[in-house]
Amino acid sequence: MSTLLHQPSPAQRARDAYRRRQTRFSVLVAAASTAAVGTLLAVSVTGAPGWERVRQTFLDPQIARDALPRVLTGLWLNLRLLVCCAIGALLLGLLIAVLRTLRGPVFFPVRALAAGYTYTFRGLPLIIVLYLFAFGVPGLRVQGTPSVLVLGALALILTYAGYLAEVFRAGIESVHPSQLAAARSLGLSYRQAMRHVVLPQAVRRVAPPLLNDVVALQKDVGLISLAGPIDAVRAAQLASAQTFNYTPYIVAGVLFVLLAIPLIAVTDQVTLRAARRQSGG
Amino acid sequence: MNVQPAPEVLRCRGLRKEFGGQVVLDGLDLSVAEHQVVALIGASGSGKSTLLRCVNLLEELHDGTIELDGEEISAPGVDPDRVRRRIGLVFQSYNLFPHLSVLDNITLAPRRVHRRSRAEAEARARALLDRVGLAAKADAYPDRLSGGQQQRVAIVRALANSPRLLLLDEVTSALDPELVGEVLTMIRDLKADGMTMVLATHEMTFARDVADQVCFLDSGRVIESGPPEQVLAAPTHPRTRQFLSRIIEAGRLPG
Numbered sequence: 001m002s003t004l005l006h007q008p009s010p011a012q013r014a015r016d017a018y019r020r021r022q023t024r025f026s027v028l029v030a031a032a033s034t035a036a037v038g039t040l041l042a043v044s045v046t047g048a049p050g051w052e053r054v055r056q057t058f059l060d061p062q063i064a065r066d067a068l069p070r071v072l073t074g075l076w077l078n079l080r081l082l083v084c085c086a087i088g089a090l091l092l093g094l095l096i097a098v099l100r101t102l103r104g105p106v107f108f109p110v111r112a113l114a115a116g117y118t119y120t121f122r123g124l125p126l127i128i129v130l131y132l133f134a135f136g137v138p139g140l141r142v143q144g145t146p147s148v149l150v151l152g153a154l155a156l157i158l159t160y161a162g163y164l165a166e167v168f169r170a171g172i173e174s175v176h177p178s179q180l181a182a183a184r185s186l187g188l189s190y191r192q193a194m195r196h197v198v199l200p201q202a203v204r205r206v207a208p209p210l211l212n213d214v215v216a217l218q219k220d221v222g223l224i225s226l227a228g229p230i231d232a233v234r235a236a237q238l239a240s241a242q243t244f245n246y247t248p249y250i251v252a253g254v255l256f257v258l259l260a261i262p263l264i265a266v267t268d269q270v271t272l273r274a275a276r277r278q279s280g281g
Numbered sequence: 282m283n284v285q286p287a288p289e290v291l292r293c294r295g296l297r298k299e300f301g302g303q304v305v306l307d308g309l310d311l312s313v314a315e316h317q318v319v320a321l322i323g324a325s326g327s328g329k330s331t332l333l334r335c336v337n338l339l340e341e342l343h344d345g346t347i348e349l350d351g352e353e354i355s356a357p358g359v360d361p362d363r364v365r366r367r368i369g370l371v372f373q374s375y376n377l378f379p380h381l382s383v384l385d386n387i388t389l390a391p392r393r394v395h396r397r398s399r400a401e402a403e404a405r406a407r408a409l410l411d412r413v414g415l416a417a418k419a420d421a422y423p424d425r426l427s428g429g430q431q432q433r434v435a436i437v438r439a440l441a442n443s444p445r446l447l448l449l450d451e452v453t454s455a456l457d458p459e460l461v462g463e464v465l466t467m468i469r470d471l472k473a474d475g476m477t478m479v480l481a482t483h484e485m486t487f488a489r490d491v492a493d494q495v496c497f498l499d500s501g502r503v504i505e506s507g508p509p510e511q512v513l514a515a516p517t518h519p520r521t522r523q524f525l526s527r528i529i530e531a532g533r534l535p536g
Contacts, residue, residue, distance in 0.1 A: 178372065179376060179378065181334075181339055182376035182377075182378070183378075184362075185337050185369075185372075185439075186389065186390035186394065186438070186439070187362050187363075187390055187394040187395075187442060188362070188390060189362050192393050196389060196393060201378075201379065201380050204380065
């Protein structure tokens, strides 16, 4: 109510007017510099001696239209893979992180295994893991070996769980020990204290970096094309091999970016909310 | 005094605890009868908090025994979770769970440990909150509460387990002076209900008013104990005298 009735003093009115002038000036400068940089980029790219050839091989609208349905079909595979791999990697990562926090000599082997796992899979290039799983495992000729698609997904899950486990562990360690002491003093077992007190706080704190890793996973799902399944990247490769034109790759790239945008937006939103909560808003 | 001595709830004998070679508890003896309130006083580092954490089995003992209702809880093979269900501990820094509402903070242990139904646990939690005037805050999150309100919720959380013994570790030390009163009133009410309590405190006036027995701790042992009027007004041990004269100088106990 009082804000409605409040009459700003001449000093405040002068301050407001000054700020408005400053804002208008900043907007003008930003618009002018953006236009200048944009023009410079456009001129230097389109004015390059090879521009016509590049435009034909990378940006052919007809080829893009022809390739789109096939690339989209492939992208549907990427999307399903992303969902499965993200869920699998998050669960496995959480499990590894919890195993690494166990104390006591009884759990030494479990701890050592979990630590060894995160060291190995964070160090191993994803492509090598993918080759090992997609080509090495079927080579064993064991009965009931799953399809290359499932094996490739396993490679992605194992690699990303290594990273996610470390993010989860950082979250678990950021919860003050007094929280665990308070939970234990109420009679909760270690498992109950972890489940109801420590993990909920830990996961909330590391939600932004976790989602960031999921965005990275979203791109790397495309690497499964190296093992054979026809995903968006593989579909683009096939299309470009037929037309001797790289435009299908651009189509796939644009689709990947479009797929990432909602995920990135959610990540930003969660990060913002976490920051606001930390500042006690 | 009672004609028939009340049964002992807690008995500590020869407790020893070291942290990295430093002796924090050094052959400490303490016994607490039912419905009795024992105040632990002493300088910082005299072992008050360590004693309470040891009794709640949050710290490992290096010697001595602890009995709760005649059962040795420091014996090997005793399930600490079962012991902690019978002992409530309230911390200096409240340690409420920030991701849970006040109600969920209180009902967590009754539901998960004591396997009460949600409705039953919540009804009891609301009744306890109502008694301390915090019924309106049941659905709030801890960061919306003042320090005094948070500490009262922490005490209610410990009480929801219906403990045999309540341990209070300097529960007013982190509070603004104006908020100390509401917490002390609550403890006074608990004493009237007959709750057996051990409290570490720097509030000498409060110790004098509420405690049946005051124990002065120095270098990890009880060097003087007795009724408050004796220990606080006419101490016999020179270390107790020195400690209390400093307290009186600092204006925390009217001389």
